[in-house]
Amino acid sequence: MKFRDITQMAFQALGKNKIQTMLTTLGIVIGVSAVIAMVSVGQGASKLVQDQMSSMGTNVLQVMPAAPRGASGARGTSDQSVALTEADVEAIQNEVPTVKVASPVVNSSAQIIAGNQNWQTRVEGANERYLEIRDWKIDQGSFFAESDVKSAARVIVLGKTVAVNLFGDADPIGQTIRVRNLPYRIVGVLAAKGQSAMGTDQDDVAMMPYTTVQKKMQGQAILSINRASVSAIDADSTSVAQAQIADLLRQRHKIPPGGPDDFRVNNLTEIADAAQQTTLVMTLLLGSIAAVSLVVGGIGIMNIMLVSVTERTREIGIRMAIGSRGSYIRMQFLAESVMLCMFGGIIGVVFGALLSLAVARLLGWPTLVSVQAAALAFSFAAATGIFFGYYPARKAASLDPIEALRYE
Amino acid sequence: MSPTVIRIEDAHKVYNTGEVEVHALRGVSFEVKKGEFVAVMGPSGSGKSTMMNIIGCLDRVTNGSYLLDGIDVATLSKDQLADIRNQKIGFVFQSFNLISRTSVLDNVMLPMVYAGLPVPERQRRARLALASVGLAEKERSLPNQLSGGQQQRVALARALANEPSLILADEPTGALDTRTSEEVMNIFQGLNRENGITIVLITHEPDIAAYADRIVRFRDGRICEEGGRGEELAS
Numbered sequence: 092m093k094f095r096d097i098t099q100m101a102f103q104a105l106g107k108n109k110i111q112t113m114l115t116t117l118g119i120v121i122g123v124s125a126v127i128a129m130v131s132v133g134q135g136a137s138k139l140v141q142d143q144m145s146s147m148g149t150n151v152l153q154v155m156p157a158a159p160r161g162a163s164g165a166r167g168t169s170d171q172s173v174a175l176t177e178a179d180v181e182a183i184q185n186e187v188p189t190v191k192v193a194s195p196v197v198n199s200s201a202q203i204i205a206g207n208q209n210w211q212t213r214v215e216g217a218n219e220r221y222l223e224i225r226d227w228k229i230d231q232g233s234f235f236a237e238s239d240v241k242s243a244a245r246v247i248v249l250g251k252t253v254a255v256n257l258f259g260d261a262d263p264i265g266q267t268i269r270v271r272n273l274p275y276r277i278v279g280v281l282a283a284k285g286q287s288a289m290g291t292d293q294d295d296v297a298m299m300p301y302t303t304v305q306k307k308m309q310g311q312a313i314l315s316i317n318r319a320s321v322s323a324i325d326a327d328s329t330s331v332a333q334a335q336i337a338d339l340l341r342q343r344h345k346i347p348p349g350g351p352d353d354f355r356v357n358n359l360t361e362i363a364d365a366a367q368q369t370t371l372v373m374t375l376l377l378g379s380i381a382a383v384s385l386v387v388g389g390i391g392i393m394n395i396m397l398v399s400v401t402e403r404t405r406e407i408g409i410r411m412a413i414g415s416r417g418s419y420i421r422m423q424f425l426a427e428s429v430m431l432c433m434f435g436g437i438i439g440v441v442f443g444a445l446l447s448l449a450v451a452r453l454l455g456w457p458t459l460v461s462v463q464a465a466a467l468a469f470s471f472a473a474a475t476g477i478f479f480g481y482y483p484a485r486k487a488a489s490l491d492p493i494e495a496l497r498y499e
Numbered sequence: 500m501s502p503t504v505i506r507i508e509d510a511h512k513v514y515n516t517g518e519v520e521v522h523a524l525r526g527v528s529f530e531v532k533k534g535e536f537v538a539v540m541g542p543s544g545s546g547k548s549t550m551m552n553i554i555g556c557l558d559r560v561t562n563g564s565y566l567l568d569g570i571d572v573a574t575l576s577k578d579q580l581a582d583i584r585n586q587k588i589g590f591v592f593q594s595f596n597l598i599s600r601t602s603v604l605d606n607v608m609l610p611m612v613y614a615g616l617p618v619p620e621r622q623r624r625a626r627l628a629l630a631s632v633g634l635a636e637k638e639r640s641l642p643n644q645l646s647g648g649q650q651q652r653v654a655l656a657r658a659l660a661n662e663p664s665l666i667l668a669d670e671p672t673g674a675l676d677t678r679t680s681e682e683v684m685n686i687f688q689g690l691n692r693e694n695g696i697t698i699v700l701i702t703h704e705p706d707i708a709a710y711a712d713r714i715v716r717f718r719d720g721r722i723c724e725e726g727g728r729g730e731e732l733a734s
Contacts, residue, residue, distance in 0.1 A: 405596070410598075413590060413657065414584045414613045414661075415585075416578045416582070417578070419613060493552055496557075496596070
């Protein structure tokens with residue numbers, strides 16, 4: 092008995108009862124396509140979160156004072172500095188080997204006036220390498236230079252939203268705008284970045300040298316920064332960098348061992364990982380719910396195969412009488428159920444792929460039809476065929492030929 | 500002296516149906532030589548069906564021995580019995596027992612599929628067997644498109660496919676009218692006389708048994724009478 096004969100026999104047997112075959116296959120089609128669609132949607136969601144996370148910058152750490160200035164008075168004496176200083180940021184840049192770029196950040200917000208237009212936006216003061224940390228590109232013009240930072244030059248870089256709202260289609264480079272009654276020269280426009288993971292418009296921003304924000308815009312009496320943005324040399328070293336920065340700052344701030352830190356180092360990669368974890372759990376959950384329908388389809392297969400064994404008892408008897416071994420009968424019935432499941436699997440993969448593409452269109456999500464999910468669902472379908480086909484096949488093989496021949 | 504195909508000695512068969520033991524065979528000894536045409540007769544319950552199952556290797560004796568072509572069947576495993584049925588025995592049943600919705604050619608090729616013959620050889624032999632029963636032109640037909648007599652001839656072609664030592668026919672004309680019965684019996688007789696095929700035929704009709712060279716009668720699990728054709732007709 093050859094493999095080809097078994098498959099051919101199974102194929103013929105399935106062809107004899109087309110409606111039954113189709114309906115049974117449908118159960119598997121639904122199961123497999125549900126698994127594929129769900130996993131694709133889940134992976135699409137995961138990709139979405141990943142994209143948004145990486146838009147905040149890769150391998151980014153945020154260093155902040157533990158208690159913001161102003162609230163500190165209640166906590167300590169005058170010789171305890173809770174502020175993060177420019178010198179701290181410089182030390183992080185120069186002394187921590189796993190740090191690629193560190194920049195002080197001074198946050199503010201302002202009304203920007205250009206001609207007869209005005210726009211309220213966030214202003215971020217930073218140094219000349221800030222865009223490297225944020226993994227951001229310049230669209231027009233250029234970012235401000237180191238000399239601008241040193242001289243606290245009145246230069247400004249606009250986010251896309253701000254540029255569009257103030258200038259429309261006109262070229263803003265070289266134009267002058269006014270912020271708090273002082274003129275600033277526009278040197279660049281940032282590339283569009285879209286929404287952040289939290290849903291805010293990242294392009295609604297303006298950037299200046301932090302020194303300019305401190306001295307020109309806010310007119311600070313004592314110069315201070317809000318936080319430091321730091322990027323590690325690669326994704327794997329963010330945790331190391333986090334620890335090294337903490338050690339350095341404890342040393343610089345003369346915090347005794349066991350004493351509480353006066354700063355925080357936040358690891359965005361950790362947040363990204365957590366978000367990634369969440370979507371992974373969601374994907375698994377959706378996938379396993381879909382897998383339930385595949386199991387239900389499998390039970391349908393088993394049911395039909397049991398009916399088929401009973402219906403074909405006499406045929407089994409004839410086959411045994413003319414010399415079929417029990418194992419051939421078992422293989423034939425097993426081949427039938429596996430074939431049913433594989434048909435279902437193939438159609439299900441195609442159907443599931445179409446379904447997830449439709450979902451992608453509808454929701455505007457980047458749904459990914461992954462080859463792994465398709466292969467997994469398909470082999471799971473085949474395994475379902477073996478698992479749920481085995482019992483009916485064994486039942487067929489164990490029939491007594493004399494009894495089976497007498498069966499009406 | 501032609502070799503012995505079937506040699507059964509002191510065969511007993513006991514069925515355990517719950518509490519009651521049924522003695523279907525009570526010491527049967529029986530021989531069939533190569534090329535013989537033997538009819539087995541007897542009323543229902545006489546043990547002739549049990550005998551048929553044992554000869555056909557579908558069942559085994561409880562006591563005694565059965566040698567088919569010199570092979571002791573009692574010692575064989577289930578799979579070996581299946582192989583013996585496949586290689587050495589051709590079955591013809593009362594109700595034809597063709598596989599429905601499967602072409603005549605596929606039906607005749609089925610024993611050769613289980614024998615593992617290559618496809619061209621299967622087709623060649625199946626067409627030869629169909630020609631020998633006069634149905635060469637019906638190979639694409641389905642069993643339900645054929646008359647009873649034609650179906651039985653297909654069954655006969657299937658029985659011949661693996662060139663068995665023995666054809667075992669269980670009331671092959673039981674479902675046929677007199678005219679087609681004669682047709683089928685003529686084919687049996689032709690196969691026996693011209694091709695030297697050994698045939699054991701079970702029947703309860705004396706005029707069917709009359710085609711055989713020898714008649715064996717069963718009663719109450721024993722052979723009560725054995726003799727040539729002439730004696731049978733006289734009784």
